[in-house]
Amino acid sequence: MEGTKVYTFMVRFRDKPQVFRMIQIDGRKSLEDLHYAILEAFDFTPEHSYIFSRNQVFYDPKGCDASDNGSGKTENDVCLEKLGWELKETWLYLYDFDNEWMFDVTLMKTEGGQDQGSSQAVRKKRELEKYPDSEEDWEEESEFDKPVEVVCSRKSMKSIMGQRDEEELKKLLKKLGMEIPEAENRKKKADVYAAALIDVLEGDKELMMKLFTGRGGRFLAGLAGERAVTLGDCMMHMNEMDMYHACGLVDLENIGDAVIGLTKEGREYAALCGQEKWKACLEEKERLEKLLSLLVDIYGAAEVGYLYSMLNMYQEDTLDPDEFYEGIAALAALWNDYTEFRDEDSGQTYLSILDREEIAYVLKQRKRIGVKGYKPFCREKMEAILENGVSVLIPSVRRLLDCLQTSGGLDYDASMMLAMSFVQEVSLNPAPEAALAMGRELLEDWGIEPDDNVEELLKLVAGEAPSALLMGYSIEEYKKLLGI
Numbered sequence: 001m002e003g004t005k006v007y008t009f010m011v012r013f014r015d016k017p018q019v020f021r022m023i024q025i026d027g028r029k030s031l032e033d034l035h036y037a038i039l040e041a042f043d044f045t046p047e048h049s050y051i052f053s054r055n056q057v058f059y060d061p062k063g064c065d066a067s068d069n070g071s072g073k074t075e076n077d078v079c080l081e082k083l084g085w086e087l088k089e090t091w092l093y094l095y096d097f098d099n100e101w102m103f104d105v106t107l108m109k110t111e112g113g114q115d116q117g118s119s120q121a122v123r124k125k126r127e128l129e130k131y132p133d134s135e136e137d138w139e140e141e142s143e144f145d146k147p148v149e150v151v152c153s154r155k156s157m158k159s160i161m162g163q164r165d166e167e168e169l170k171k172l173l174k175k176l177g178m179e180i181p182e183a184e185n186r187k188k189k190a191d192v193y194a195a196a197l198i199d200v201l202e203g204d205k206e207l208m209m210k211l212f213t214g215r216g217g218r219f220l221a222g223l224a225g226e227r228a229v230t231l232g233d234c235m236m237h238m239n240e241m242d243m244y245h246a247c248g249l250v251d252l253e254n255i256g257d258a259v260i261g262l263t264k265e266g267r268e269y270a271a272l273c274g275q276e277k278w279k280a281c282l283e284e285k286e287r288l289e290k291l292l293s294l295l296v297d298i299y300g301a302a303e304v305g306y307l308y309s310m311l312n313m314y315q316e317d318t319l320d321p322d323e324f325y326e327g328i329a330a331l332a333a334l335w336n337d338y339t340e341f342r343d344e345d346s347g348q349t350y351l352s353i354l355d356r357e358e359i360a361y362v363l364k365q366r367k368r369i370g371v372k373g374y375k376p377f378c379r380e381k382m383e384a385i386l387e388n389g390v391s392v393l394i395p396s397v398r399r400l401l402d403c404l405q406t407s408g409g410l411d412y413d414a415s416m417m418l419a420m421s422f423v424q425e426v427s428l429n430p431a432p433e434a435a436l437a438m439g440r441e442l443l444e445d446w447g448i449e450p451d452d453n454v455e456e457l458l459k460l461v462a463g464e465a466p467s468a469l470l471m472g473y474s475i476e477e478y479k480k481l482l483g484i
Contacts, residue, residue: 005026005027005081005110005111005165006024006025006026006027006110006111007024007025007026007027007080007085007107007109007110008022008023008024008107008108008109008110008111009022009023009024009025009034009105009106009107009108010022010105010106010108011023011038011041011042011093011103011104011105011106012103012104012106013042013101013102013103014092014102014103014104015102021038021041021042022108022255023037023038023041025037025080027079027080027081027110028079028080028081029079029080030078030079030080031052031064031078031080031083034052034080034105035050035052035093035095038093038095038103038105039095044095044101048095048096048097048098049065049095049096049097050065050093050094050095050096051063051064051065051093051094052064052065052091052092052093052094052105053091053092053093053094054089054091055092056090056091056092056104056445057092057445058092058094058102058445059094059097060092085107086107086355087107087108087109087110088106088107088108089106089107090104090105090106091104091105092104092105093105108238108242109242110165111163111164111165111168146230146231146258147228147229147230147258148229148230148231148233148234148258148259148260149258149259149260150223150224150229150259150260150261150262151259151260151261151262152261152262152264152267153250153251153261153262153263153266154261155251155253155261155263156248156263156264156265157198157201157247157248157249157263157264157265157266158194158195158198158248159248160245160248160249160250160251160263161190161193161194161197161198161246161247161248162188162190162191162194163190164190164194164245164246165190166188166189166190166193168246169189169190169193169194169197169246170193171334172193172197172211172246172247173193173196173197175210175211175330175334176197176200176207176210176211178196178197178200180193181193181196194248198248201265202265205268205269205272206272208247208269209269209272209273209278210326210327211243211247211331211334212243212273212282212331213240213243213285213286213289213331213332213335213336214281214282214283214284214285214286214287214288214289215237215240215286215289215290216237216239216240216243216244216335217273217278217282217285218273218279218282218283218286219233219237219240220240220244220249220266220269220270220273221270221271221273221274221279221282223250223260223262223266223270224262224266224267224270224271224274225270225274229260231258234255234260239335239336240335242335243335244266248263248265248266249262249263249265249266249269249270250262250263250266251263285327285328287386288311288314288315288319288324288328289328289331289332290386291311291314291382291385291386292307292311292328292329292332292351293332293336294385294386294389294390295307295310295311295377296332296338296351296352296353297353297390297466298375298385298390298393298466298472299374299375299466299468299471299472300352300353300354300362300427300428300466300467300468300469300472301341301350301351301352301353301354301359301362301363301468302350302351302352302374302471303348303349303350304325304329304348304349304350304351305348305349306374307329307351308321308324308325308329310377310382311324311328312324313379314379314382316379329351332351333351338351338352338353339351339352339353339354339355339356339359341356341359343363350363354428354468358428361428362428362468362469365469366469366470366471369469369470371469371470371471371473371478373471374471374472375466375470375471375472375473375477390423390466393464393465393466393474394423394461394464394465394466394474395464396457396460396461396464397419397423397461397464399457399460400415400419400454400457400458400460400461401415401416401419403453403454403457404418404419404448404454407448407451407453407454408443408446408448408454409448410446410448414446418442418443418446419461421442422438422439422442422458422461422462422465423461423465423466425438425439425442426438426461426462426465426467427465427466427467427468427469428467428468428469429469430462430465430467430469430470430474430475431475432459432462432463432475435458435459435462436455436458436459436462439455439458439462440455440458462475463475463476464476
C-alpha cells in the first residue's frame, strides 16, 4: 500500500545490552501493537502490565500504558507515525512490574513499504531466559564475534532503492545536484526518483563516491574484501548499512540470519573503494569526519564555517572548502545524527548534535550570556582529542568511571554510558546545582544511591565538562575567563 511506512526498532534488554531484537512494524500500528511485538520477539507471554516512557523515566507518570482511566482512546492507541518518534531516539519499555524487565527501544530507520499486516523480528541476538534459577544462568557468551556471510544478491539497485522512502531519495537527488523529476501516470514517486538516480549513477561511477562517508566507503570495501565482517562490525556501522541500502548497494532482507547481500553495483563500488586511489582518500576523510564529530560533540552546535577553519588548521591550511562542505559536513547531516540548522537572525548555518528546539535555545542563551567565541584548540590538542575522545578534556571522568565500577557495581561500558549521559546533560545546563540534581537523577535511574564521594566527583565532572551554552568552554574555564 503506497504511503505506508515501515518502522525498524532495535530493542535491547537494559541489563544485558548484548541481548537485542530488531523489529519491523507498520507505522500505522500503535504502541500497544509494538508492546505485543516486543513480547513475541522475546518469547514473553502477555500477562503483565507495561509502560513506555519517552523520557526514559522508571514508572513514568506521563508514560503510555494500557490504562485509559475511563477516557477512551489513549496515546497508547495512537499510531506510531503520529507519535513524533525521531530517528535514533530511545524510549524505555518496562514490562512486568514485579520483575521489572526493562528494554531500550530505539527507532533505527523508517522506510516506505507494502502493508505487512503484522510485525516481524528481523534480527535476534541471544535468547533471554525469563526467570533464571541462579546468577550463572544469566551468563551468556556474546555473539558479536560471529561472522556475517556476504553473498551476491539477486536484487537490483533499482528494486532496493524503490523500497526507500521518497523523501530519502529526494535528499540523494538534491545532494547530487539533480532536479526532482515529476511522477506521471500514477507512478510511485520512489520508483521515479530511484530510476532517475540510477540513470545518472550508472554513467558516472565516481559520482556515487560523493555520497560515501570515509567510514562508510572503507566498511563497504571490507564487506567485499578478505577481512571477515562480524555482527559486531555491522552493529557499529548501522548508519553505513542504512546508507548502502538507500543507495541500492546492499540487500538486508536476510540480516536476521546474519546474511548480507551485495548487489552487482554494490560489488563494483566495493571494489572501487578498495583501490589505492580511493583507499587513501577514504582513510583521510574518515579521520576528518571523526574530528568533526568530536568538535560538534564539544561545541554542541557550531557554525559550519568555524568548523571548517578548525579542520583546515588541523590540515595545515590544505583542506579545500568544497571538499569540506560537500564531502564532509553535508554528508554528516545526510547520514549521521546531526542537525543542519540555519539561524535566520545571523544567517549562519550550524551543525549540531541537538534537535532544532535545543539549538534555538542554545543560541538564545549564548546571546544572553554574552559568550564571545568558541573555545579554541591547537593542533596538538586536537590530536589528543582524536586519540582519546572528548573525555581528555574532563580529567575527573576517569575517577568517576572507577567509582561507578567499584561502588556502583557497573561494568565499564555501563559506567561510561552513564558518565557520558551526564556530560551531555551538563552541556545544556552547566549550573552546578542543576548539574548535581541531574546527576542524582541519572544515578537513581541506574539504581545507584549516590554517596558523598560520588557527588563530589559529579561536581568535578560538571565543572570540567564542555558546555554548548558556553561554546565549548566548561563552566570553570568560563569563570576564569571572566576573572571570577
